[in-house]
Amino acid sequence: MTPVARRATIFALLAALMAATRVHHFGAVPDASWAVFFIGGVYLATWTRWAFPALMALAVAVDAFVITSQGLSFWSHYCVSPAYWCLVPAYFAMWAGGLWLGRHLDGPAVAGVLKLGVSLVAAVMICHLIAQGSFYWISSSVAEPSLAGWWKNYTDWLLPYMRVAAMYVGAAAMLHVLLTRVLPKPAPVRALRAD
Numbered sequence: 548m549t550p551v552a553r554r555a556t557i558f559a560l561l562a563a564l565m566a567a568t569r570v571h572h573f574g575a576v577p578d579a580s581w582a583v584f585f586i587g588g589v590y591l592a593t594w595t596r597w598a599f600p601a602l603m604a605l606a607v608a609v610d611a612f613v614i615t616s617q618g619l620s621f622w623s624h625y626c627v628s629p630a631y632w633c634l635v636p637a638y639f640a641m642w643a644g645g646l647w648l649g650r651h652l653d654g655p656a657v658a659g660v661l662k663l664g665v666s667l668v669a670a671v672m673i674c675h676l677i678a679q680g681s682f683y684w685i686s687s688s689v690a691e692p693s694l695a696g697w698w699k700n701y702t703d704w705l706l707p708y709m710r711v712a713a714m715y716v717g718a719a720a721m722l723h724v725l726l727t728r729v730l731p732k733p734a735p736v737r738a739l740r741a742d
Contacts, residue, residue, distance in 0.1 A: 557590045558598055562605055564715075569609045580606055581708065582715030584638045585670055588645020589652075599642050603635060625688065633681035637674045641712075644670025667716055671709045679704060 548556070561583045568579040583602065591598040614624045621627055648666040652659050683689055683697045 554591055554594060558587075558594070558601075561587055561591075562602060565602065565605060566609055569606060570613050577711040577714075579711075579715045580638070581641050581671065581674060581712045582719070584641035585645040585667060585712065585716055586719050588642040588647075589649040590645075592646050592649050595642070595646070599639065603638060606634070606638070626682075628682070628686035628688070630681035630685035633677055633685070637677035637681075640673040640677060641670045644673075663716070663720060667713060668709065671712050672705065675701065675705050675708050 564579045565583040568576050571578070584599070587598060587602060588595075610626070611621045614621045614627070644666045648662055651662055651666075679701055680697065683700055684692055689696070
């Protein structure tokens with residue numbers, strides 16, 4: 548498979564995963580959006596200019612579909628406030644964490660696992676800071692915002708978001724190892740010689 552075909556396949560799989568899981572943010576199968584952006588940063592670095600906006604547009608389209616299919620107005624929904632647009636920098640924090648990891652994945656496997664852990668934790672903490680912080684401070688959903696209330700909200704939700712992102716990224720990492728190191732690679736095709 549060519550590098551372009553490989554990236555196109557990864558993009559399609561990530562888009563499908565996000566579309567399939569984002570429809571139920573708190574359903575039995577948790578929303579993979581944060582992990583999708585992180586994984587996208589790792590594998591689609593050279594396509595950032597169009598892949599990130601395309602995945603961002605897909606996220607908004609899924610949200611709009613879910614909200615309007617319930618007979619509600621997208622623009623007046625509880626989750627859609629001026630803070631909603633802060634998801635762009637929040638998700639880009641996940642993408643940037645993946646970009647960093649993709650550029651620094653060399654050396655021994657143990658170092659790679661440590662880099663994966665550090666970059667994922669940092670990306671989730673920053674993404675959550677932007678997404679949750681903007682919702683808490685900018686939307687009108689919190690009647691009396693306070694620093695203590697914001698901190699409690701941030702810490703209450705950080706671990707669940709971290710757990711979900713780690714679950715999907717861990718599965719992707721295992722799949723990567725399986726496809727690149729465990730499964731045998733096909734033998735190169737030899738050109739026929741005309742003697």
